[in-house]
Amino acid sequence: MARNLQVAVVGATGAVGQQMIKTLEERNFPIETLTLLSSARSAGKKVTFKGEELTVQEATPDSFKGIDIALFSAGGSVSQELAPHAVKHGAIVVDNTSAFRMDENVPLVVPEVNEEDLKEHNGIIANPNCSTIQMLVALEPIREKYGLNKVIVSTYQAVSGAGAAAVDELHEQTKAILEGKEFTPSVLPVKSDKKHYQIAFNAVPQIDKFQDNGFTFEEMKMINETKKIMHMKDLSVAATCVRLPVATGHAESVYIEIDNSDVTVSDLKALLQDAPGVTLQDDPANQVYPMPADCVGKNDVFVGRIRQDLDEARGFHLWVVSDNLLKGAAWNSVQIAESLIKLNLVK
Amino acid sequence: MARNLQVAVVGATGAVGQQMIKTLEERNFPIETLTLLSSARSAGKKVTFKGEELTVQEATPDSFKGIDIALFSAGGSVSQELAPHAVKHGAIVVDNTSAFRMDENVPLVVPEVNEEDLKEHNGIIANPNCSTIQMLVALEPIREKYGLNKVIVSTYQAVSGAGAAAVDELHEQTKAILEGKEFTPSVLPVKSDKKHYQIAFNAVPQIDKFQDNGFTFEEMKMINETKKIMHMKDLSVAATCVRLPVATGHAESVYIEIDNSDVTVSDLKALLQDAPGVTLQDDPANQVYPMPADCVGKNDVFVGRIRQDLDEARGFHLWVVSDNLLKGAAWNSVQIAESLIKLNLVK
Numbered sequence: 001m002a003r004n005l006q007v008a009v010v011g012a013t014g015a016v017g018q019q020m021i022k023t024l025e026e027r028n029f030p031i032e033t034l035t036l037l038s039s040a041r042s043a044g045k046k047v048t049f050k051g052e053e054l055t056v057q058e059a060t061p062d063s064f065k066g067i068d069i070a071l072f073s074a075g076g077s078v079s080q081e082l083a084p085h086a087v088k089h090g091a092i093v094v095d096n097t098s099a100f101r102m103d104e105n106v107p108l109v110v111p112e113v114n115e116e117d118l119k120e121h122n123g124i125i126a127n128p129n130c131s132t133i134q135m136l137v138a139l140e141p142i143r144e145k146y147g148l149n150k151v152i153v154s155t156y157q158a159v160s161g162a163g164a165a166a167v168d169e170l171h172e173q174t175k176a177i178l179e180g181k182e183f184t185p186s187v188l189p190v191k192s193d194k195k196h197y198q199i200a201f202n203a204v205p206q207i208d209k210f211q212d213n214g215f216t217f218e219e220m221k222m223i224n225e226t227k228k229i230m231h232m233k234d235l236s237v238a239a240t241c242v243r244l245p246v247a248t249g250h251a252e253s254v255y256i257e258i259d260n261s262d263v264t265v266s267d268l269k270a271l272l273q274d275a276p277g278v279t280l281q282d283d284p285a286n287q288v289y290p291m292p293a294d295c296v297g298k299n300d301v302f303v304g305r306i307r308q309d310l311d312e313a314r315g316f317h318l319w320v321v322s323d324n325l326l327k328g329a330a331w332n333s334v335q336i337a338e339s340l341i342k343l344n345l346v347k
Numbered sequence: 348m349a350r351n352l353q354v355a356v357v358g359a360t361g362a363v364g365q366q367m368i369k370t371l372e373e374r375n376f377p378i379e380t381l382t383l384l385s386s387a388r389s390a391g392k393k394v395t396f397k398g399e400e401l402t403v404q405e406a407t408p409d410s411f412k413g414i415d416i417a418l419f420s421a422g423g424s425v426s427q428e429l430a431p432h433a434v435k436h437g438a439i440v441v442d443n444t445s446a447f448r449m450d451e452n453v454p455l456v457v458p459e460v461n462e463e464d465l466k467e468h469n470g471i472i473a474n475p476n477c478s479t480i481q482m483l484v485a486l487e488p489i490r491e492k493y494g495l496n497k498v499i500v501s502t503y504q505a506v507s508g509a510g511a512a513a514v515d516e517l518h519e520q521t522k523a524i525l526e527g528k529e530f531t532p533s534v535l536p537v538k539s540d541k542k543h544y545q546i547a548f549n550a551v552p553q554i555d556k557f558q559d560n561g562f563t564f565e566e567m568k569m570i571n572e573t574k575k576i577m578h579m580k581d582l583s584v585a586a587t588c589v590r591l592p593v594a595t596g597h598a599e600s601v602y603i604e605i606d607n608s609d610v611t612v613s614d615l616k617a618l619l620q621d622a623p624g625v626t627l628q629d630d631p632a633n634q635v636y637p638m639p640a641d642c643v644g645k646n647d648v649f650v651g652r653i654r655q656d657l658d659e660a661r662g663f664h665l666w667v668v669s670d671n672l673l674k675g676a677a678w679n680s681v682q683i684a685e686s687l688i689k690l691n692l693v694k
Contacts, residue, residue, distance in 0.1 A: 171525065178518060202639055202640040203638065210631035214653070223657065236659065238602065238657065251550050253552075287557070291544065307562060311583035312583065315585070319552045
């Protein structure tokens with residue numbers, strides 16, 4: 001496949017959409033024409049791509065004629081409505097929302113983990129949840145070599161996962177607190193939920209709405225998506241997801257139990273040192289470990305603080321950090337598009 | 348014991364010392380004379396107690412003549428040096444540093460958990476690490492009723508645990524970032540360690556220095572102190588400790604495995620509803636859960652987000668929040684002093 005492609009970005013003016021456009025440019029993705037789509041409200045805005053000014057157009061069912069690949073990141077309801085039209089027009093949809101992730105006809109793909117699943121696509125490919133992606137990039141090499149039984153994760157998630165308005169709220173609220181001024185939370189933890197809480201100088205144990213079982217949807221996404229992507233229906237996975245006063249960069253404290261009982265920390269470091277998409281930052285003696293503030297703008301998943309559990313020989317603890325807008329969203333979507341080309345799946 | 352006591356606070360001008368003085372006043376602790384002690388540098392400062400202005404004096408080996416109870420919170424080296432002198436003069440020392448915590452002749456006490464251990468004291472009683480205390484207040488009623496096998500905790504800790512200078516650094520750095528100005532970290536994560544990192548809008552997976560086994564001392568404190576306080580040498584405990592851009596209020600994501608296999612979330616809620624020192628805040632449908640910003644200035648430990656693990660019937664997840672300067676330090680110390688009186692241990 002040598003021809004350049006017709007590519008569309010839906011949600012082009014959003015936090016993730018902007019990163020998608022930037023990533024397509026940085027990767028020099030083979031684009032013939034880039035079509036930028038958005039809601040009627042944002043249509044008309046100008047966006048620069050490769051030095052050229054492009055005008056954002058309103059996304060409609062007919063926007064996808066002739067499009068080869070459409071990257072969606074405009075919310076689940078937009079994907080529900082427009083992705084089927086894009087597919088009907090012959091486009092392959094890479095959807096960054098949760099709309100189709102658990103649909104058994106839709107591959108849910110982290111290229112470092114299950115790129116081959118792309119071959120089973122029926123027009124739509126789902127991009128997993130940000131916190132799932134970075135965890136699996138770190139765990140897949142371990143699972144492949146040493147087996148994996150159990151995952152218990154506690155997250156430290158940035159507000160940009162809740163969109164640009166959440167970042168604004170964090171900054172404005174922080175400023176108000178420092179100046180001793182009043183403020184009224186209105187976006188976090190979940191814009192559409194009943195109550196809103198202070199995020200500045202706080203930690204909020206709610207991301208997305210609650211399910212009846214006491215877990216949030218974010219936690220259930222991590223649990224269910226991990227099992228689907230790793231093709232391990234019976235893997236034990238538990239998650240507690242917490243929002244922090246950090247703009248960008250998710251961190252995760254991950255406990256795992258592997259099958260093999262004579263693996264050392266050195267074995268895991270050697271494995272992750274060479275793992276695709278991973279940068280190992282693990283040198284406690286020199287205070288080297290990953291942090292959200294250091295990962296911003298980088299595509300990789302950063303892993304450090306690898307320790308063997310003191311009681312369970314098959315147990316290990318890891319600290320996993322990545323830019324939630326890049327590997328957690330825009331970069332993983334563009335990477336899926338690159339894999340589609342590599343695997344010759346774009347007609 | 349009806350008489351009023353001679354009480355000393357060592358480290359009276361520090362973040363915890365100030366809270367101790369406030370707590371002694373609020374609790375109307377039976378004080379005849381309150382002696383405030385500090386380093387030579389802070390001596391001479393004035394502190395108000397019950398409407399009276401007291402002058403802080405330099406702590407020396409002779410400061411403890413006639414003192415009944417001395418509350419220490421001036422750093423481990425001060426406790427190492429002066430606590431033995433205080434004991435020689437007949438005082439009972441309640442030490443908030445890590446100096447004597449793992450000494451087998453020193454009881455390490457959380458009154459809700461092991462108040463009876465006070466009876467074994469030899470002059471010094473150690474106040475546990477802040478993050479250990481709040482976790483054990485939440486777990487002890489569960490351990491007592493249903494048994495406890497395993498604890499895996501990831502913490503979300505406030506900077507005030509590293510002292511007043513760390514709180515200043517958080518606020519000044521946050522302001523600098525919002526104003527786009529330069530800044531140079533110099534306090535966090537550990538003042539005496541080689542490198543210092545940004546804490547504002549970040550999450551730093553290092554509290555205290557690293558040990559050779561890859562765990563930090565803070566993590567090892569949680570592990571070892573939990574076993575000592577609960578008298579469970581063989582309990583499996585693992586910790587990952589993380590510093591957040593929060594001034595006051597530690598949070599913890601705690602996973603436990605209990606002995607009993609037919610316990611429900613309702614059972615645990617009912618148990619914790621009536622547990623000493625615990626306030627249950629657990630109503631996901633109404634977005635009720637504990638948060639650091641809500642716990643400041645309160646003595647209790649707040650517990651919420653109680654969920655049964657989806658794979659392990661004996662596994663439960665909890666979210667535990669408390670004011671690290673109060674139950675984590677000043678209030679637990681004063682509470683120990685109250686227990687000493689109650690148990691008739693003050694001669």
